[in-house]
Amino acid sequence: MKITDFLKCVFCIVFLCLPISSLADSTNKITQQTTEVACRYEMSVIPHDKSQATSNTAWFFWRTPNMIQTLVANGDHGEIWQRTVNGSIQYRKLYHSDKTAVEYMPADIPTNNMNFDWFKLSTMLTQQELNALKPVKTTQVLGRNAVLRTGKTNGQTLEVLWLSDENLPASITRNDENRTVALRLVEITPLSAAPHKPIAVEDITNYRHIDAADFGDMENDPFVKKMMAADGHHH
Amino acid sequence: MHFLKKLSVMAVSSLLTVSIAQAAEEPTPEDWFNAGHKTVVDALHLHPNKRHAKNVILFVGDGMGISTITASRIFDGQQKGGYGEENSLSFEKFPYLALSKTYSVNQQTPDSAPTMTAMVTGVKSNDGFISVNHTLVRSEPNANVINANKLTTILEQAKENGMSVGVVSTARITHATPAATYAHTANRDWEGDSDLPAGATVPDIAAQLVDFNINGGIEVALGGGRTRFIPSTATDPEYGVAGKRKDGRDLTAEWGSKHSKAQYVWNKAQFDAIDPNKTDHLLGLFEPSHVHYEADRIAHDKAGEPSLTEMTIKAIDILKKNRNGYFLMVEGGRIDHAHHAGNAYRALTDTQQMAAAVDAAVGKTNTKDTLIIVTADHSHVFTIGGYPQRGNPILGLAQGVGEAGPTLDLLGLPYTTLNYANGPGYTGASNIQPDGSKTFTTPATPGWASGSEGHTPTSYKPANGRPTLSNDQVQHHDYLQEAIIPLGSETHAAEDVAIFAKGPKAHLFHGVVEQNVIYHVMAEALELNKHQHSYHHSK
Numbered sequence: 001m002k003i004t005d006f007l008k009c010v011f012c013i014v015f016l017c018l019p020i021s022s023l024a025d026s027t028n029k030i031t032q033q034t035t036e037v038a039c040r041y042e043m044s045v046i047p048h049d050k051s052q053a054t055s056n057t058a059w060f061f062w063r064t065p066n067m068i069q070t071l072v073a074n075g076d077h078g079e080i081w082q083r084t085v086n087g088s089i090q091y092r093k094l095y096h097s098d099k100t101a102v103e104y105m106p107a108d109i110p111t112n113n114m115n116f117d118w119f120k121l122s123t124m125l126t127q128q129e130l131n132a133l134k135p136v137k138t139t140q141v142l143g144r145n146a147v148l149r150t151g152k153t154n155g156q157t158l159e160v161l162w163l164s165d166e167n168l169p170a171s172i173t174r175n176d177e178n179r180t181v182a183l184r185l186v187e188i189t190p191l192s193a194a195p196h197k198p199i200a201v202e203d204i205t206n207y208r209h210i211d212a213a214d215f216g217d218m219e220n221d222p223f224v225k226k227m228m229a230a231d232g233h234h235h
Numbered sequence: 236m237h238f239l240k241k242l243s244v245m246a247v248s249s250l251l252t253v254s255i256a257q258a259a260e261e262p263t264p265e266d267w268f269n270a271g272h273k274t275v276v277d278a279l280h281l282h283p284n285k286r287h288a289k290n291v292i293l294f295v296g297d298g299m300g301i302s303t304i305t306a307s308r309i310f311d312g313q314q315k316g317g318y319g320e321e322n323s324l325s326f327e328k329f330p331y332l333a334l335s336k337t338y339s340v341n342q343q344t345p346d347s348a349p350t351m352t353a354m355v356t357g358v359k360s361n362d363g364f365i366s367v368n369h370t371l372v373r374s375e376p377n378a379n380v381i382n383a384n385k386l387t388t389i390l391e392q393a394k395e396n397g398m399s400v401g402v403v404s405t406a407r408i409t410h411a412t413p414a415a416t417y418a419h420t421a422n423r424d425w426e427g428d429s430d431l432p433a434g435a436t437v438p439d440i441a442a443q444l445v446d447f448n449i450n451g452g453i454e455v456a457l458g459g460g461r462t463r464f465i466p467s468t469a470t471d472p473e474y475g476v477a478g479k480r481k482d483g484r485d486l487t488a489e490w491g492s493k494h495s496k497a498q499y500v501w502n503k504a505q506f507d508a509i510d511p512n513k514t515d516h517l518l519g520l521f522e523p524s525h526v527h528y529e530a531d532r533i534a535h536d537k538a539g540e541p542s543l544t545e546m547t548i549k550a551i552d553i554l555k556k557n558r559n560g561y562f563l564m565v566e567g568g569r570i571d572h573a574h575h576a577g578n579a580y581r582a583l584t585d586t587q588q589m590a591a592a593v594d595a596a597v598g599k600t601n602t603k604d605t606l607i608i609v610t611a612d613h614s615h616v617f618t619i620g621g622y623p624q625r626g627n628p629i630l631g632l633a634q635g636v637g638e639a640g641p642t643l644d645l646l647g648l649p650y651t652t653l654n655y656a657n658g659p660g661y662t663g664a665s666n667i668q669p670d671g672s673k674t675f676t677t678p679a680t681p682g683w684a685s686g687s688e689g690h691t692p693t694s695y696k697p698a699n700g701r702p703t704l705s706n707d708q709v710q711h712h713d714y715l716q717e718a719i720i721p722l723g724s725e726t727h728a729a730e731d732v733a734i735f736a737k738g739p740k741a742h743l744f745h746g747v748v749e750q751n752v753i754y755h756v757m758a759e760a761l762e763l764n765k766h767q768h769s770y771h772h773s774k
Contacts, residue, residue, distance in 0.1 A: 103524070205477065
């Protein structure tokens with residue numbers, strides 16, 4: 001998978017999770033109970049303009065109380081967030097075939113407006129967003145209890161199938177004037193029984209680590225060269 | 236405002252003349268003439284200081300090309316309420332100047348490793364090489380081979396002569412520029428032992444700093460780069476992330492145990508509490524990696540960190556206790572990073588801070604016995620263009636003399652005075668930000684996402700014309716100036732950089748010189764050539 005596809009995937013997840021703050025409903029407050037899970041999600045981006053192609057991606061999502069890790073299903077790119085003992089969140093992009101991690105250092109995170117919310121990272125929606133969606137009905141997804149929650153904001157509709165016990169979405173569907181973006185859970189298991197395991201943190205520790213701020217001074221580094229040239233437009 | 240600008244013009248002019256301070260008005264033609272003449276008269280009375288230097292302070296603005304100095308001068312002057320152009324940064328008032336040819340043995344446009352190697356060893360080398368000669372292969376892992384080809388640095392020679400030495404940077408203290416003063420390796424990226432390939436026997440740069448054993452070791456090392464000094468079994472005291480050392484060594488603890496009157500600090504409160512009279516060895520590591528940009532330092536740093544000026548003052552106060560003198564290297568390390576990011580504001584504010592550090596150093600030293608040099612390792616593709624009128628905001632849209640609004644290009648669109656020839660400011664849609672102007676910070680993402688990592692794109696679509704710019708937009712601190720060629724990271728540039736000098740032997744800087752001449756002037760000033768074998772003799 002190309003890096004652009006990976007980033008498209010990221011963009012789509014962002015798109016799906018835009019705030020829906022106008023639907024505040026404090027009676028439906030959801031508390032965070034983090035269970036260790038391994039998931040596989042599929043995502044479709046369906047442009048309303050029929051002349052544009054639909055794109056589909058799939059990715060793994062692993063969660064423990066203090067770690068979130070993702071991996072593009074047919075690629076080798078992933079990301080990891082780790083909550084440290086003092087509450088900071090360490091964020092790295094992972095390039096497994098190169099055994100390289102690109103770090104975003106604490107000094108650069110606030111400068112770059114990074115503002116990691118652990119609830120968002122581990123449940124894919126903010127507490128406020130979830131509270132704002134109105135429950136419509138209960139159902140079953142992959143043999144698990146789910147609640148369909150819906151809402152509308154800024155002329156866009158949002159529909160979430162929420163796994164209450166796992167605190168995860170079984171699906172998120174968002175429509176705006178240009179496209180429909182649909183995220184769907186296709187596989188969920190306890191982390192200990194997962195057919196696809198995340199890369200062990202100890203193994204990632206042994207990866208080569210590069211500070212993202214150093215890219216400009218690594219013009220001859222083979223990995224950085226590959227990164228910067230990976231998605232160039234070749235005419 | 237206009238009155239203040241007039242005052243500013245007068246203030247600057249009064250530096251050059253004594254006769255035009257009668258009124259707060261624009262200098263008259265006679266004023267300009269007299270000011271120019273006064274400069275020449277001053278030059279006629281300039282007497283080279285032919286004494287030898289007791290102390291040498293080398294300031295390196297990483298990536299601080301001449302256009303960066305000019306823009307920073309104007310920026311600084313405008314912040315003081317003046318037009319800006321007449322302003323002078325502290326080091327621009329130094330009496331001696333030369334231009335430095337920065338190419339390395341194998342690069343037309345160099346990186347910081349061979350350029351700093353040239354400055355502190357007197358020998359040009361290859362890209363990525365830290366004070367080793369160019370005959371090595373890149374990433375030579377054998378310590379014996381490295382030792383056989385290492386180049387003695389001015390810092391090492393100073394220690395051998397009983398002087399004290401210090402290294403200060405806003406980058407990681409193991410980054411190429413500071414590293415070249417005390418370490419020897421054929422790969423600038425081998426900053427910690429976890430960066431070394433299997434089987435390598437050459438020590439990592441952090442270990443070389445703490446294990447430096449000439450005459451009691453380095454006295455002062457202040458900067459960033461904490462994680463490469465801490466074992467992987469320990470966590471960072473500020474952020475809780477794991478250390479990076481696999482060998483189990485805690486170099487911060489070793490610093491304290493191997494030196495007498497030694498202190499290790501990692502935040503500003505600890506730094507401020509250091510009494511230079513009671514401290515002979517000070518290691519300060521204020522961030523896991525590079526320290527903050529000056530523009531963000533106070534607002535964003537969790538534990539607090541000193542400015543480059545404060546670090547410079549503390550270093551001098553510790554080093555000056557040695558009657559034999561000292562060598563101090565101070566790097567404004569993040570000027571380079573801001574340029575790579577295509578963000579002029581942060582490059583200018585970090586340059587402004589380095590000028591303040593130079594000013595502080597000048598104030599704490601005697602020009603009779605201290606040689607101060609200010610230079611850069613290389614330039615950047617940063618330009619100042621158009622025909623903006625006098626006093627036009629340096630970060631703003633170009634607006635010419637007599638024009639009611641911004642000057643328009645042939646598309647009918649305004650443009651900025653500052654631009655980059657390449658970099659992330661290209662205005663086509665990138666994989667991170669949409670078509671149009673780019674910003675340093677990608678807006679925070681509200682939902683589950685990989686977060687925002689600034690604008691470090693890996694792809695672009697061709698730009699569709701140019702964006703329509705406003706002054707509010709382009710003068711924002713996070714605006715990325717337009718770049719012609721789309722690159723994920725703006726690049727270094729190959730043109731010469733300036734060398735400013737004052738103090739003993741400063742007059743030896745003249746003309747256009749090779750970058751390695753800087754070492755030879757420092758060595759001459761410190762009389763090192765009398766006591767040391769030359770490189771050729773030792774070979």
